Amino acid sequence: MTADAPGLSLRRQLLVWLLLPQLVLWAGGGLLAYRIALSYAEKGIDQSLTQSVRALARQVKPIGSGLLVDFPRAAQDVLEQDPQDRIAYMVSSPPGQFLLGNQRLPQPEGMSPMAGEPLLYSAGFEGRPMRFVAMDVNYGEVNAPQTMRVQVGKSLAVQQRIARELIADMLAPLLAAGVLLSLAVYGGIQRGLAPLTRLTAQLEHRSVNALSPIGMTQAPNEVHALVKAINGLLGEVARNVKQEKRFINDAAHQLRTPLAGLISQVELAQRETSDPVLGARLNKVLTGAERSAHLVHQLLTLARTETTARREPLDVAALAREVARDWTPRAVAAGMDLGFEGEQHLMLQGDALQLREALSNLIDNALRYTPRGSSITLRVSQGAEETVLVAVEDNGPGLSDTDMVHVFQRFWRASEQPGGCGLGLAIVREITRRHGGEAKAERVSPQGFRVVLTLT
Known part of the structure; x- marks a missing residue:
């Protein structure tokens, strides 16, 4: 019969069950905070884009069946400047036919903006994710209506940078607090398991024959209950060992003496008889007696080896x-x-x-x-x-x-x-x-x- 392989230690189990939920909550909280930060940053970008598209639409004035673009160069330079925060714009009439700005911007898919109402959507432009707003403006004669579309896009790099900075500012203190909490938890576990460590040390340094009760003065109630149970078991084992030793000594005396006497008597009978038939029978008796004596000796030896060393x-x-x-x-x-x-x-x-x-x-x-x-x-x-x-x-x-x-x-x-x-x-x-x-x-x-x- 083989012993089961030892599993995870109690210390490690406590660490896992105490720190793992903390780590999961910390990671979940960080992800949720990142999503919230992105949402608020997106709201800020949407407000900025809405203001920009309305301002750009005011600079394009319908005149009869045509358009008057009143777009100063300084305003155009502001829109077209390209640091990390990329801004793109386009005026088209009809929608999609370039008039001003970037020649090709992604159009909203599956929907069209209502006249005078900005429509916000996300799309990729020149290999980067961007946020766009589109607004249609109606102009022209009654019998020849026309539509102008004004689009403004802004890179999401700033949004993501703001979100990362916000998360870093939020999670860095939380991470430091988590490390301190983990150290406090580990110290508490070490202190809580100290009585079990002392109990293990006492049991490990005991010899096989040391069956006296274990003394634990300062320990939690649960450890005292365990020590009490172990002491009860040790007392029972000590009583059984004492009883077994007494039985072995009694058996050695009660079995060896008669067998030794039997062997001696058979040997004397062999020397005194000259009958070959009787001698053969006595030889068989002697062999059986010697084998029984050897068996008793071996059994007693085996019993002793199983109790003490x-x-x-x-x-x-x-x-x-x-x-x-x-x-x-x-x-x-x-x-x-x-x-x-x-x-x-x-x-x-x-x-x-x-x-x-x-x-x-x-x-x-x-x-x-x-x-x-x-x-x-x-x-x-x-x-x-x-x-x-x-x-x-x-x-x-x-x-x-x-x-x-x-x-x-x-x-x-x-x-x-x-x-x-x-x-x-x-x-x-x-x-x-x-x-x-x-x-x-x-x-x-x-x-x-x-x-x-x-x-x-």
Whole structure:
């Protein structure tokens, strides 16, 4: 069962949900203010264009069937000056037929201005957006009516510049206020989450066996409720661990003693009898008793490894050499070569009793399932990122790819050879996990089997 991947931290979630609406409102407010500024600037341009078109229309006076243009040069220069604020004008009669000003201005599409009433519209002229006003003036005889159209256009550059300046003047203080508000929100979140940070630090620096209650003097009610719940859980776990330890000790006493007595009695009976049939039966009883004793020992060891692990400074290389020396007599009796290779000294934080049990299980497993005349090597070396690698390798028949998947499963055995119970490698894996590492089984070329422990 794997743990779910951690999601977004509470601090980041609070920042997102507090600052994101502020950013959205700020952007929306800026866009709305820009639209309003453009609208007011357009209204100002429309008023200016309306006044200009009426003034220009007054300078063109109908006389009978003709027109008198009274347009001083100074007024024409004012209209035709072309800084960034471009102004264009045209007088045409009939509408669209050039008389005065720019020769071609865009006409209003889909509508015609009423006589004497200005018509405002937007269009592009010479590659730039402009605002135009058109006004028609009727003149001529009754039997020969004519229409004159006066148009004036003004660039929107000034409108857009005014809008941008207005937005800059409005949003710059708002942006500064938003930054200050964001800093205040971040500081408030940091202060509000400080009790949770202290609680996390207390839990992280606790050892596995530290099940005493957590003390939190100054914290919000919600954090106090969380601490109270954690303390209740720690108390329950402490009671269960104490009860389990008591059960393990009682079981060790109640199971080991009778089995040891049974084995002793069977061995005495074997020496006292000369009946081959009875001897064969006693041998089967002895094998079963020894297997039961081994199973009890492994079960108790597994229970201990799942409850406690005291991490202390430990020389793993020295421990491995000592274990190899302890198992050498049994290896010699089994006709095998047991050796040690690797560093002379390698230090880490570990439980000496549990690591000794893990190495003993690996060597015992190799002695049980490796044929006579094989060699077994215990290696200790420095791994990557300050890890320690401990490996037990043999040149026996090894396992198939199908069996390699099950090697660390409890009560799984690769063969029905008497003596094993299928818990040795499961105990090794549990002890390795207790030391923050992992156990890995590998096939050796051309033949053989190797278990590598990565300890941190």
